[in-house]
Amino acid sequence: MAGTRRKTHGMRQIAKKSILLALLLVLTAALSGCGGDGRGDDEAGDTTTTETSAGGEGLSGRIQADGSSTVGPFTTAAAERFREVEPDVQVTVGVSGTGGGFERFCRGETDLSNASRPIKDEEAAICKDAGIEYVEFQVANDALTVVVNKDNDWVDCLTVEQLKMIWEPASKVKSWQDVDPKFPDEKLALFGAGTDSGTFDYFTDEINGEEGASRSDYSASEDDNNTVTGVSGEKGGLGYFGFSYFEENQDTLKALEIDGGDGCVAPSVENAQNGTYTPLSRPLFIYAKKKSFSRPEVAAFVEYALNNETEIAEAAQYVPLTDEQLEKATTDFEAAVEEAG
Amino acid sequence: MSRSLKGGLFRLALLFSLGVGFLMLGTLLVDVFKDGLPYLDKTLLTNPPSVDPEIAGARPAIIATLYLGGLLLLFTVPIGVFTAIYLEEYADKTRWYNRLLEINIQNLAAVPSIVYGILGLAFLVRGLGLGRVLLAGAMILTLLVLPTVIIASREALRAVPDSIRQGAYALGATQWQVVSRQVLPAAIPGIATGSILSLSRAIGETAPLIMIGAVTYIAFDPTILGPFTALPIQIYQYVRLPQDEFKLLAAACIILLLGILLTLNAFAIWIRNRYRRTW
Amino acid sequence: MDATAGAGPRLRARRRRYGEDVVKGVLAVCALISVATTVGIVIALFVPAYEFFQDISIVDFLTGTDWSPLFEPAHFGVLQLVAGTLLVTAVAALVALPLGLGSAIFLSEYASDRVRGFLKPALEILAGIPTIVFGYFALTFVTPLLRDIGIQVDIFNTLSAGLVMGVYLIPTVASLSEDAMGAVPRDLRDGAYALGSTKVQVATRIVVPAAVSGIVASFVLGISRAIGETMIVLIAMGQQPNLTVDPREAAEAMTAFIAATGAGDVPTGSLEYKTIFAVGATLFLMTFVMNIVAIRLVRKYREVYE
Numbered sequence: 071m072a073g074t075r076r077k078t079h080g081m082r083q084i085a086k087k088s089i090l091l092a093l094l095l096v097l098t099a100a101l102s103g104c105g106g107d108g109r110g111d112d113e114a115g116d117t118t119t120t121e122t123s124a125g126g127e128g129l130s131g132r133i134q135a136d137g138s139s140t141v142g143p144f145t146t147a148a149a150e151r152f153r154e155v156e157p158d159v160q161v162t163v164g165v166s167g168t169g170g171g172f173e174r175f176c177r178g179e180t181d182l183s184n185a186s187r188p189i190k191d192e193e194a195a196i197c198k199d200a201g202i203e204y205v206e207f208q209v210a211n212d213a214l215t216v217v218v219n220k221d222n223d224w225v226d227c228l229t230v231e232q233l234k235m236i237w238e239p240a241s242k243v244k245s246w247q248d249v250d251p252k253f254p255d256e257k258l259a260l261f262g263a264g265t266d267s268g269t270f271d272y273f274t275d276e277i278n279g280e281e282g283a284s285r286s287d288y289s290a291s292e293d294d295n296n297t298v299t300g301v302s303g304e305k306g307g308l309g310y311f312g313f314s315y316f317e318e319n320q321d322t323l324k325a326l327e328i329d330g331g332d333g334c335v336a337p338s339v340e341n342a343q344n345g346t347y348t349p350l351s352r353p354l355f356i357y358a359k360k361k362s363f364s365r366p367e368v369a370a371f372v373e374y375a376l377n378n379e380t381e382i383a384e385a386a387q388y389v390p391l392t393d394e395q396l397e398k399a400t401t402d403f404e405a406a407v408e409e410a411g
Numbered sequence: 412m413s414r415s416l417k418g419g420l421f422r423l424a425l426l427f428s429l430g431v432g433f434l435m436l437g438t439l440l441v442d443v444f445k446d447g448l449p450y451l452d453k454t455l456l457t458n459p460p461s462v463d464p465e466i467a468g469a470r471p472a473i474i475a476t477l478y479l480g481g482l483l484l485l486f487t488v489p490i491g492v493f494t495a496i497y498l499e500e501y502a503d504k505t506r507w508y509n510r511l512l513e514i515n516i517q518n519l520a521a522v523p524s525i526v527y528g529i530l531g532l533a534f535l536v537r538g539l540g541l542g543r544v545l546l547a548g549a550m551i552l553t554l555l556v557l558p559t560v561i562i563a564s565r566e567a568l569r570a571v572p573d574s575i576r577q578g579a580y581a582l583g584a585t586q587w588q589v590v591s592r593q594v595l596p597a598a599i600p601g602i603a604t605g606s607i608l609s610l611s612r613a614i615g616e617t618a619p620l621i622m623i624g625a626v627t628y629i630a631f632d633p634t635i636l637g638p639f640t641a642l643p644i645q646i647y648q649y650v651r652l653p654q655d656e657f658k659l660l661a662a663a664c665i666i667l668l669l670g671i672l673l674t675l676n677a678f679a680i681w682i683r684n685r686y687r688r689t690w
Numbered sequence: 691m692d693a694t695a696g697a698g699p700r701l702r703a704r705r706r707r708y709g710e711d712v713v714k715g716v717l718a719v720c721a722l723i724s725v726a727t728t729v730g731i732v733i734a735l736f737v738p739a740y741e742f743f744q745d746i747s748i749v750d751f752l753t754g755t756d757w758s759p760l761f762e763p764a765h766f767g768v769l770q771l772v773a774g775t776l777l778v779t780a781v782a783a784l785v786a787l788p789l790g791l792g793s794a795i796f797l798s799e800y801a802s803d804r805v806r807g808f809l810k811p812a813l814e815i816l817a818g819i820p821t822i823v824f825g826y827f828a829l830t831f832v833t834p835l836l837r838d839i840g841i842q843v844d845i846f847n848t849l850s851a852g853l854v855m856g857v858y859l860i861p862t863v864a865s866l867s868e869d870a871m872g873a874v875p876r877d878l879r880d881g882a883y884a885l886g887s888t889k890v891q892v893a894t895r896i897v898v899p900a901a902v903s904g905i906v907a908s909f910v911l912g913i914s915r916a917i918g919e920t921m922i923v924l925i926a927m928g929q930q931p932n933l934t935v936d937p938r939e940a941a942e943a944m945t946a947f948i949a950a951t952g953a954g955d956v957p958t959g960s961l962e963y964k965t966i967f968a969v970g971a972t973l974f975l976m977t978f979v980m981n982i983v984a985i986r987l988v989r990k991y992r993e994v995y996e
Contacts, residue, residue, distance in 0.1 A: 132637075146462060146628050153630060160631040162638050164624075239762070259844065265760035286758030286765070289846065289930040289940060291950070296929070298653035303833075303845025319653055386462070414888050421890045425800060428792025429809065431785075432860040436816050439827045446830075490720045497717035514985070516724050521911065521981040522974070523918025525945050526731060529970045532952055533734035554727050561724070587713045608818075615820025618920035618945070622952040643822045650826050650925060658830055665823050676818060680811070 129156050131367040136164035137171020137184035138268045139294050140312035141354050144210055145184050147386035148375040155374065159367045167292040168268030169193075172357075176200050181362040182372075185355045186212065186268030186312065203360040205406040207372070207399045209379060211389040213313040213337035214273060214350040217297075217323045221305050224253050227327040227334035230349065233277045236260070236308070241285045246306055260288035261300035261309035267292055273310055276349040298323065312354075313337055317387035342389040353395075354388070363410035373407075376400055443669075447662030455663055459630035460645065464656035469664050472645035475545060475625075475633045476614060476671070479641060482549035483556070483613055488606050490553075491560030492595075495602075498561070499568040500590050520558035527555045528622030535623070543624035545639040551619050556609040563605020567598040600686035607679035611672045617643040642668050735974055738967035745961060751968065757931040757947075759965045766965070768972060770931035774941035775973075778852045778923055779916040781937055785856025786912050790863025791905060797864065798871040799893045817861035825925035828854040833926065841938065846928030848937035855922050863912045870904020870991050871897050907987035914980035918973065920945040944973045 135145050142165045149161035166174065168185045175183035176197040189197075189206070197204060216233065218225065224246065232250070236243050236258070246253040263270035265282065270290075275281040289300055294311040301307035302322035316325050316337070327334035330348040341347035356375070362368040375382065376399055383390035391399065458468025494516075502509040531551035541547045571594050579589040625640040633639040640648075642664060649661035743751070746766045754767015793813070797806055832850040836843050843849055874897050882892045898905065928940030929950055951966050 142628075143462060149628070149630070150461060160629075163628040280762075282762040284761060286756070286761040287930065287932075289928055290760075291929050293651060295651050295653050299651070300845055302653060307845075322653070414890075418888050418890045421893075422796075422800060425792045425796035428789040429796055431789055432793065432816060432857055433812065435854075435857045436819075438831070439819075439823070442827065442831050443823070490723055493717050493720035494724060497714075497721045501714055501717060502721075512721055512725065515728050517985050518978065518981055519724060519727060521914060521977065521984070522731065523915075523920070523945065523977055525918065525920045525948055526735070526970060526974055528952065529948065529966060530727075530731050530734045532966075533738070534730055557724060557727070585707055585710055587710055611818060615818075615822065617820070617822045618924075618949055621949050624953070643820060646822050646826065647921070647925070650822075650829065658826075661826060665826060668820065669823070672818060672820070676815075 128158050129367040129370055130158035131365060132160045132162070133182065133362075133368055133371055134162050134164075134180040135182040135184060135356075136166050136174050136180045137182075138168040138186040138354075139165040139292055140168075140186040140212065140267075140269050140314070141184035141209070141356065143314060144354070144382065144386050144388055145182070145356065145375075148371070148378075148382050151378065151382065152371055152374050156367065156370060159371065161371065165292060167264060167266030168271065169266040170292070172197075175204070175357060175359070176202055178202055178359075181359050181368055183357040185357060186352065187272045188353075188355065189357060204357045205360060205402055207356050207358065207376070207402060208353045208391065208395055209356050209375065209399070210354040210383050210391060211342045211395075212352050212354050213339075213342035213347050213389060214269065214310060214352060215313050215316040215337045216308070216310045216326045216328060216350075217301050217316055218326060219301055219303075219305050219307045220322055220324055222307075222324060224256075225250075225326065227329055229329040230277060230331070233328075234279075237262075237274070237284055238278050239283050239285055256306040257304075259300065259304040259307045260285075261297040261307060262288055262290055263294070263297070263311065264290040264292040269294070269311055272352050273350075313342065313389055314387040339389045343392050358406070360406060360410055363407050369407050369410075372403060376403055443662045443665050446659045447664070447666045450659050450663035451666055455660070455667070460628060460648070461630075464654065464660060467649075467657070467660055469642065469645045469660075469667070471629050471631065471633055472640050472642045472664070473667070475548075475639040476642040476668075478545055478633065478635060478639075479549050479552060480610060480614055482546070482635070483552055483610055484606065486549065486553040487557055487560050487609065488602075491557055491606070492564050492602055494557075494561050495564035495568055496590055496595070499565050500586070500594065516558045516561055520562060523618075524555055524616055525618040525622065527551055528619035530554070531619060532622045532624075543638055545633055545635050545637065548620050548623050548625065548639060548641070549635075551623060552613040552616060555616065555619060556613045559609045559612070560606055563609065564598070564602045567601025567605065568594060570601060571597045600682050604679045604683040607675050607682070611675040611679075614675075615643055615668065615672060617647055620644050621647070642671075731974070735967055735971040738964045739971040742961070742964035742968040746968075755933050757942075760962055764961075766968075768944075768969060770933045771942060771944045771947055771969060772972070773933045774848070774923075774927070774931065775917055775943040775945070777935060777937060777941060778848050778855060778927060778943055779913055781849060781852025782855035782859055782916045783909075783913055785853055786859035786863050786916075787909050789856070790860045790908065790912065791867055793860060793864040794867035794871060794905075794908075795893050795898070798868050799889065799897060813861045813864060816857075817865075819858075821858065821919060821921040822925075824854045824858050825851075825921045825923075828922055828926035843938040844928070844940045846926060846930075846940040848927055848939065848941050851923050851927040852937060854926070855916055855919055858919075858922065859912045859916060862915060863908045866908035866911060866988070867901070867905045870901035870908070870988075873904070873991060874900040901991065903987045904991040907984045907991070910980050910984040910987065914977045914984065917980070918945065918977050920949050924949050944969050948973070 142163055146163045149163060152159065152161065168187055171180070171183045171185065172189060172193045174180050176193060178200065216228065235241065236249060243249060244258055245255050246258055247255040249258070263273065270284070271281045274284045278284060289296070291297065294315045297309040297311050298315055298319050301309040302319065316323060325337050327336045328347065328350055329335070335341055335347050337347055337350070342351040345351065358368070358372055376396070379396060380390045454466065455468045456473065457470055458466055459470050461467040498509070498513065502512070504510065528551065531547060535541045535547040535550060575593050575597065576589050579593045584592070620641055621644065625644040629638055629640055646661050646664045646668065649657045649664065751766050751768050753769065754765060755769045756765035756767045757770040758765045797809060801809060828850040832854055833843060833845065833847065836850060841849070878896055878900060879892050882896045887896070923943040924946040927943060927946060929942050929946060930940045932939055932941040934941060948966055948970055951962070
């Protein structure tokens with residue numbers, strides 16, 4: 071019987087070890103949360119107002135942002151810098167697309183909504199019905215850039231008409247030669263924004279004349295990185311997205327000049343700010359829930375983003391605001407904070 | 412063709428079959444290590460993700476994966492083992508509802524993981540209003556691997572010879588006493604092995620977590636009721652970024668993930684070998 | 691089992707052991723969780739799918755060849771997605787089925803115990819690698835490799851995804867086939883050898899036919915897993931619905947569509963949201979049917995020999 075007893079003892083050890091393993095995993099996770107950041111694990115993590123540390127050295131709380139993948143990197147860059155100033159404020163940034171972001175925003179799920187186009191009337195109505203009041207801030211400019219593969223040596227400039235021919239709903243253009251008989255017969259591989267994207271809305275509105283009108287047989291994604299990968303991988307690739315994505319990937323992509331009727335204009339910071347890059351320059355926004363401003367961490371974050379806007383924009387490779395635009399945004403912000411009290 | 416030539420060629424073809432799989436496995440590992448090893452450093456473990464690949468890390472993802480693993484063990488082992496006990500020791504196998512239960516479990520084991528993601532999205536995130544939190548992720552992964560834990564536990568219970576049970580009954584034990592004091596202890600190595608293997612499968616799952624909405628950018632350490640991301644999701648995010656450095660970071664995260672999985676699997680196999688008993 | 695508890699002469703007073711009933715209750719509740727999961731899946735998929743089909747005709751859905759649900763004008767023909775899934779599955783099957791079967795035959799008939807003891811864990815390692823890793827491999831290694839050897843593939847394409855998925859499925863096919871072949875009794879083989887057969891003949895004419903239901907089960911299971919696989923196709927295959935048989939082009943699989951749409955935040959209740967469930971229900975039905983077939987076949991070979 072001694073043998074049996076020893077084995078039973080072993081079984082209990084196994085059971086103990088397994089439970090220990092499980093608890094150990096959870097404990098490791100919990101403990102690694104402390105130390106390093108000094109952030110407690112008792113944050114409930116919901117989107118309701120959280121208390122700030124009483125008389126403490128810094129602000130704390132959670133800010134939820136979602137929306138455009140064009141504006142997302144800007145908000146993310148702002149959040150990273152803000153973390154150095156206020157390490158206890160947790161900012162999450164989703165990229166569901168401008169439309170998707172507004173849907174969450176008007177359900178009250180987020181504090182900030184990133185948008186690469188102004189809020190639509192229908193969306194504003196939904197917010198109104200839900201009792202969500204908001205403020206609109208322009209945080210950067212954008213030169214919506216049309217890109218081709220680095221090895222594309224046959225085109226430097228496209229007219230708006232040519233773009234329309236490529237992208238309109240019933241378009242049958244399959245090869246570069248269909249665009250211009252002087253171009254080689256290279257397969258046209260199209261990549262672009264998905265339908266939840268503000269970039270999509272803006273591009274289709276300006277180029278095809280109607281928001282949402284577009285051919286559907288292209289590789290569509292809310293994530294503009296997908297477009298970068300696609301165009302840089304196909305010799306005949308063509309895609310469109312916000313200027314910062316081009317700036318980030320200049321070594322694998324070529325930006326086309328756009329002829330909006332007055333000659334070919336290249337996308338650049340100056341051309342976006344002085345208005346010559348038409349029709350594809352556009353403002354980028356962050357919408358903030360007015361009620362969220364009563365939380366000091368939200369106000370602090372937006373204030374930080376506006377005060378350091380030029381720096382953040384340049385670091386994230388966006389087109390910064392002009393002085394007047396920045397002034398307007400700051401005034402609007404101060405008014406909103408006053409209101410929220 | 413002579414018999415031995417035919418035999419030799421056939422054998423060669425079979426070895427080729429095995430070879431291709433292992434060749435690709437080898438290539439994959441070499442490729443991943445070559446790319447990722449330079450980036451496998453302290454920064455990866457301690458820093459949160461960033462737009463700057465020089466300082467980007469995977470800390471929140473690693474912590475979340477550890478949390479998920481722990482929660483998974485705590486959830487799946489009791490439920491899985493109890494279900495297996497019910498099916499093996501208590502259920503009358505001739506009853507239609509018990510047969511249905513068995514078929515049900517076998518089916519669930521083969522349902523694609525993304526369907527579990529849809530389930531989680533519909534019920535946990537939207538329906539119950541839990542939101543996109545770590546706990547929801549743990550619950551969905553639990554449901555995903557529960558069938559395999561049940562099946563493995565049943566095998567372990569079945570392997571215990573009936574004579575053990577009968578002997579205990581003969582001494583006057585109740586059913587639960589037989590199960591809890593004789594059968595279960597004997598089956599624990601098999602159960603432990605099965606559970607840990609299922610756990611390692613769950614840790615590598617990405618699709619259900621995508622559906623539950625593991626967010627893009629979180630720079631803080633996750634909590635059970637908060638937004639989260641996990642190591643496989645972090646890999647997915649880094650892979651999609653076009654800059655090459657991020658692909659290398661993804662490779663480093665993959666090494667980390669494979670390391671965790673290898674440790675778990677080795678532990679499971681060690682248990683199986685060490686505590687294997689012959690009846 | 692119920693009858694044996696308390697079997698034997700009733701030596702004590704009739705005192706019901708409520709503890710036993712409680713235990714049984716707890717166990718049954720645990721078992722019900724798996725039932726609840728299935729019910730949950732069915733409700734989660736089919737209720738919104740039903741609502742979807744109130745707006746979109748199911749005939750259009752199943753026969754239409756244009757899947758552009760989010761565009762103006764929207765089209766809801768799922769065939770493009772189904773075609774994408776089937777094409778990548780076909781490529782994967784071409785890899786996994788022969789190679790898996792070959793591996794299984796080797797393991798079962800040719801390998802010594804020592805070799806098997808080393809190969810089986812190796813296969814288990816292959817089986818344990820998460821699909822996200824395979825997806826990464828397909829995009830960053832296989833696609834450039836294919837281009838280097840002269841195959842003109844798009845940056846996202848079905849061929850890379852299919853090849854990698856095939857390798858991923860080899861352990862599935864191999865282990866189930868090997869189980870089936872292992873269940874074939876020694877006597878059958880010994881008899882054939884006694885009659886002077888070669889190993890090749892024994893393997894191909896005796897064992898494989900005898901184990902055929904298990905082998906077919908492994909094939910069906912492999913195909914079912916290919917249909918349901920998400921990460922490899924999401925990363926490497928593309929997000930452009932495409933009705934084609936050319937695997938060098940980009941296409942979109944059903945699972946990739948579900949993941950991409952589910953990840954973005956679509957409003958609950960919108961038609962867009964419901965497409966997730968309509969496609970999900972279609973996917974579920976396809977894999978469900980295959981799984982039932984596979985389970986039946988496995989049961990059949992187990993019955994015959996055990």
